[in-house]
Amino acid sequence: MDFDVSSHADGHALQRLLDELGRLPGVGPKSAQRIAYHILGADPEEARRLATAILEVKQQVHFCPICFSYATHDVCDVCGDQSRDRTRICVVSEPRDVSAIERTGTYHGLYHVLGGVISPMDKIGPEQLHVRELLSRLADGDVTEVILATNPDVEGETTATYLSRTIKPLGVDVSRLASGLPVGGDLEYADEVTLGRAIEARRML
Amino acid sequence: MDFDVSSHADGHALQRLLDELGRLPGVGPKSAQRIAYHILGADPEEARRLATAILEVKQQVHFCPICFSYATHDVCDVCGDQSRDRTRICVVSEPRDVSAIERTGTYHGLYHVLGGVISPMDKIGPEQLHVRELLSRLADGDVTEVILATNPDVEGETTATYLSRTIKPLGVDVSRLASGLPVGGDLEYADEVTLGRAIEARRML
Numbered sequence: 001m002d003f004d005v006s007s008h009a010d011g012h013a014l015q016r017l018l019d020e021l022g023r024l025p026g027v028g029p030k031s032a033q034r035i036a037y038h039i040l041g042a043d044p045e046e047a048r049r050l051a052t053a054i055l056e057v058k059q060q061v062h063f064c065p066i067c068f069s070y071a072t073h074d075v076c077d078v079c080g081d082q083s084r085d086r087t088r089i090c091v092v093s094e095p096r097d098v099s100a101i102e103r104t105g106t107y108h109g110l111y112h113v114l115g116g117v118i119s120p121m122d123k124i125g126p127e128q129l130h131v132r133e134l135l136s137r138l139a140d141g142d143v144t145e146v147i148l149a150t151n152p153d154v155e156g157e158t159t160a161t162y163l164s165r166t167i168k169p170l171g172v173d174v175s176r177l178a179s180g181l182p183v184g185g186d187l188e189y190a191d192e193v194t195l196g197r198a199i200e201a202r203r204m205l
Numbered sequence: 206m207d208f209d210v211s212s213h214a215d216g217h218a219l220q221r222l223l224d225e226l227g228r229l230p231g232v233g234p235k236s237a238q239r240i241a242y243h244i245l246g247a248d249p250e251e252a253r254r255l256a257t258a259i260l261e262v263k264q265q266v267h268f269c270p271i272c273f274s275y276a277t278h279d280v281c282d283v284c285g286d287q288s289r290d291r292t293r294i295c296v297v298s299e300p301r302d303v304s305a306i307e308r309t310g311t312y313h314g315l316y317h318v319l320g321g322v323i324s325p326m327d328k329i330g331p332e333q334l335h336v337r338e339l340l341s342r343l344a345d346g347d348v349t350e351v352i353l354a355t356n357p358d359v360e361g362e363t364t365a366t367y368l369s370r371t372i373k374p375l376g377v378d379v380s381r382l383a384s385g386l387p388v389g390g391d392l393e394y395a396d397e398v399t400l401g402r403a404i405e406a407r408r409m410l
Contacts, residue, residue, distance in 0.1 A: 051256040
């Protein structure tokens with residue numbers, strides 16, 4: 001199937017928009033076309049707001065220097081929130097996993113985003129992740145528990161096992177999200193209740 | 206389910222992007238979040254290209270003054286293409302329907318976009334559509350056939366019946382896309398082969 005429309009009325013600007021929309025995750029050629037025609041038919045102000053939101057999110061959002069989640073201020077809202085429980089750090093693979101856990105309302109500690117998982121196939125070892133920064137956060141002794149919330153798939157389990165072996169000798173409790181999450185699944189897509197229960201029923205390692 | 210993330214790391218810029226993405230057709234809260242995180246993690250140049258494509262499509266694309274499809278030049282590419290068959294006009298509801306028919310490669314005539322369909326419930330009658338402009342295109346006698354390609358649903362059939370009764374007295378042949386399209390369906394989502402066959406097997410009214 002060919003969705004090239006440059007041969008008729010819509011011209012090059014529409015084709016460029018279709019190309020760019022088609023790069024987005026979960027947006028196939030038909031979805032891209034539907035979105036593009038929606039934008040064409042929309043209030044110009046709505047299109048401008050969408051374009052501005054895309055540009056501003058790139059300009060204003062950066063990595064938190066403490067936990068490596070996304071931040072709009074010097075540090076992210078969690079690291080900057082003095083009411084959070086500073087004795088617990090929940091370790092996740094990606095910033096989106098922070099959002100997933102925050103939505104459960106179950107967890108009130110801090111986070112640490114690894115920026116990926118250990119994957120020898122992709123030549124990603126602990127040195128390529130924010131592991132060193134995690135260990136230095138544990139050095140001052142305030143943190144008593146690290147919750148390993150990497151995905152329940154092969155790389156996530158490998159990463160959790162590695163971190164558990166590295167952190168336990170420091171005298172810090174290490175826990176893992178409870179089973180209950182579908183094995184081989186993706187933490188990002190778990191519903192709030194399931195993920196919330198998995199946090200509450202986390203098992204000590 | 207609440208996808209508000211303004212309470213933590215991602216801040217307001219991300220929430221604004223989620224809000225804007227959520228307005229797009231077929232993009233629910235989870236898709237919006239997936240796309241937003243893709244944009245956050247993407248090359249800044251890719252985000253800039255997407256934002257630019259959205260703005261440019263609104264700046265550069267306007268309605269063709271002849272057929273009311275989208276155009277980037279004075280008239281749309283179909284109206285401006287002297288090799289098209291100028292004895293036939295295919296009447297569609299929306300500009301996206303022009304794209305759908307162009308993709309079949311079956312039709313080489315001209316188009317006329319009504320800008321909607323007759324819908325008494327929404328107070329849309331022939332006066333609210335580009336019917337008058339269609340009739341004046343038929344006045345010079347070059348056009349010998351009008352193909353009514355509105356959707357095979359209630360409003361589309363009503364519109365086709367109205368146009369057929371209005372146009373046939375002018376001595377112009379009037380045809381309708383063949384059955385074969387799923388009744389109650391949407392022309393925009395028909396596959397090329399089905400839609401192409403429906404054009405070839407159009408029935409005279």
